[in-house]
Every structure is written in structure tokens, then in C-alpha cells.
Amino acid sequence: MQFITILLLFLCTAFPLLHMFNALPIFLNRKKPGQHKVLEYKTMSILIPCYNEESIIETAIKGMERIDYLAKEVIYINDGSQDGTLKKLHNHLRLIPEERKVAKELRYKNIKHFYKSSLYPNVYVIDKENGGKDDALNAGIEYAKNELVVTLDADSILADNALQQLNKVFQDDNVIAAGGMVHALQGVSFNKNKVYHTLLVNHVVRFQIFDFIKGFYINRISLAKLDALSVISGAFGIFNKEILFQVGGYRKTLGEDIDITLKFQQYILKNRGKKMVFVPEAVCYTECPETWRDLFKQRVRWQKAFIDCIVHYFPMLIKTFPFRTVSFFFLIDSFVVGTIAIYISLFNLGNMLITNIDEARNLIIFYLLGAVLFNLIYSMFAVILARYYGVRFKGKEKIRLAVTIVLDLFVFRFVTLFIVLYGTMAYFVNRNDWNKVARTGRIYELEKDKGMVKVG
Structure with a gap:
């Protein structure tokens, strides 16, 4: 003993110690995104699963309005919400029915309707039966028409240049997936295209702000350099769509973000030269729990998800x-x-x-x-x-x-x-308990001076 x-x-x-020193910029083993010569704009489909997001969906829509990356489409996936989520999507986007053929290669619950916005170009809504986040993402992948799939939580807001930073990285055809930096939405303010960081929030949020700083700027950067990335955050990730089909999409699990990352690692094992990266310059801001109760529920779910992937992938990991x-x-x-x-x-x-x-x-x-x-x-x-x-x-x-x-x-x-x-x-007692964290209901002030342009 x-x-x-x-x-x-x-x-x-x-x-x-290893992660501390490996995360230092002097040990960078890839070119900074700005050093890439951009050859083309990769087309991206942004998937935003929504389940009972009535209180935050307006912020999500405003957040997408700010993004001026033209080679994109935005797909909101209403996963059988029981509140006013779909009604708000109708009100803010002025939805009209649309037809889109899909391959039906992935498994997901029945699609009720597919809409497009009459106000904004390339903005769509899938209305489907409830099946969970993994199920909603599978539906979104089927309906996505672009080369790359960006996954966001409904409470995640992208920084203005986040997609441009990812686009630079994906100029390398060997990059098949990437994760971005995540900050707490409550810990920032937006003013004239600038982002100001603050800790003038309650201690529960403060702890998470600092926890994200440690987890991403040390651990996540170091693991990516070591080709050991095992989780691309569900709040903000980007994947090659064709490979998502090849690995079978998302599995029914508490930790869909860990699971899909490990599936991509299995793909890399069979296809040498392919890789996934972490891009700290690509940033999104996500709403954090503001009470100890909600934080506890969220982190317990994260730990359950981790253990579930340990159990599920243990044979592969040992081998x-x-x-x-x-x-x-x-x-x-x-x-x-x-x-x-x-x-x-x-x-x-x-x-x-x-x-x-x-x-x-x-x-x-x-x-x-x-x-x-x-x-x-x-x-x-x-x-x-x-x-x-x-x-x-x-x-x-x-x-x-x-x-x-x-x-x-x-x-x-x-x-x-x-x-x-x-x-x-x-x-091992109740592995399927989702423990969804309640949204704060706060309306965040975001700029609306660029991004999606109203067309009618």
C-alpha cells in the first residue's frame, strides 16, 4: 500500500507539471492560425440543439446575428421542447416550411417539420420529437448541407472571429475535428467589438470562470499537443461531416462530447495522419450555473459521462x-x-x-x-x-x-x-439521470450591428 x-x-x-510546461507557447507544435495562408472558406453548418430553451433562445439568436462568416448555415433543432421555445423561434425568425432531402443514415426520433427563416438567409429550424441531445445532433447532421459541422449549446455565444480562426486550421485537410476555448458568458461584457472579462459575479460563477481558465489553457492545450485530446467540449466543437457519418454519429449517452471525441480517435487510429486540434484563439461564451445546486447537478452529470465512456471504451483503451x-x-x-x-x-x-x-x-x-x-x-x-x-x-x-x-x-x-x-x-446507481441545469433567464446585451442580414 x-x-x-x-x-x-x-x-x-x-x-x-507536464501539462504546465507543455502548455507554454514556446512549445507550440503547430502553426498559429494566423500563419496559415487561407485558400478558401470552408462551409460550416452550425447545429444548436434546443430543449426547453425559452429563456435563452433569444440570446442564442442574437449571438448568431453577430457572426459575419458568410459560408455558413445555422440550424436550430427543437428537440420536443415543452415550453415556448418553438414559438419564440417562429416569432424571431418568421419561419416558413421548407423541404430538404436527407440520407437517413443516422438514428434519431421523428422529424415533425423543417423550416427556414423568411428574415435571415441560411437559417433553419428542425422541429422533432424529444430524443435527447445526441438524438438532436444526429438529426442536425443529417440535415446539414455543409462540409463542416459546428456544435453549440443553446446558451453558447461565439466570438466574432471564432469561425474565421477555425477556418484557418481546417485549411489542413488532415484536421478532422477541433475544439475551441470556452469562457463563462456571465464573466464577459461586449462593447464596440471588444470583450471585457470580469469577476464581478457570484462566487459560484467565479469558480467556474477560473476552472475554465485552468482546464482549457493548461490541460486542453497540453493534451492537444500530445495528440491525447479525449474531449471536445459539447459547448463548442467542429467536426468533418462525412466522418461523423462514418463513425455512426452520436451514441445515446450522458457524455456525447467525450463519446464523439473518442469515436474520432478510433477513426484516427485506422487512418494515420488525420488529427484533431484545440484552437484557443477560437472562443465561445456559455452560460454557467449560478447556484451550488445547479453546479452540483451539472458536474455530477459530467463525472457520470466520464465513467460511462471509461466503461464503454475500456477494451479499446487497454488495447x-x-x-x-x-x-x-x-x-x-x-x-x-x-x-x-x-x-x-x-x-x-x-x-x-x-x-x-x-x-x-x-x-x-x-x-x-x-x-x-x-x-x-x-x-x-x-x-x-x-x-x-x-x-x-x-x-x-x-x-x-x-x-x-x-x-x-x-x-x-x-x-x-x-x-x-x-x-x-x-x-452505478442511476446512470441515465440527465439532471438538466435550469437557465438563468437573463437577457444578455449583444451587438447586432453585423452578421445575419434581414432580407424581408
């Missing part, structure tokens, strides 16, 4: 473990270090409290001095990297950031550890 404890301690230190970095990091870094190590650490601590309370006290002191210091350094690295990519906090925001970092170390870190423990056990 002592050997296992020492090994886990080493892994818990080694992997974060490819010796020669695929994605399998190695998904099993060791994410599963062993991120989940198993927590259980073992708690067992060791409980055992010592019973058999040797002095040793338990020394262990707690070691954690407070060692682990907290290490995580503080990790947090500062994240702030520096975020600043490199344009995320800056000014004036009083720096004080709020400092307070958030301290509370993250002593409060939010333990909250997330508990969620991992609870979510892992809950998966």
Missing part, C-alpha cells in the same frame, strides 16, 4: 494503451489520477486516523504546505497563459482574481473532489 501511495503521489505531481497517447492519458491521467487516487487517498487517511492519528495529522499538514503551494503555482501558470491569449483582468478585477484563486484552493477544490466521489458512485 505504501508503494501505491508513493506512486500516486508521483503521478499527481508529474502530470500537472491501444502502449502506443496511443490518448489512451494513456485518458486512463492514467484522467481516470487513475483524477478519480481512483481520490478514493485511495481517503482510504489511507481514514486508516491512519484509526491506527496512527499522529501520522494522519502530519499528512494533513503535508497537504496544506505541499499540495496547496503546488496548486498555487499551477493557478499562476494558468493566469499567465490566459493573459497570453488575451484574457486580462484589470484594476479591481485583479483583487477579485487573487481572492478567487485562494478560495479555489481551499473551497472549490474540495467541492470538486466530493463531486468526483459522488458522481462516480452515482453512475
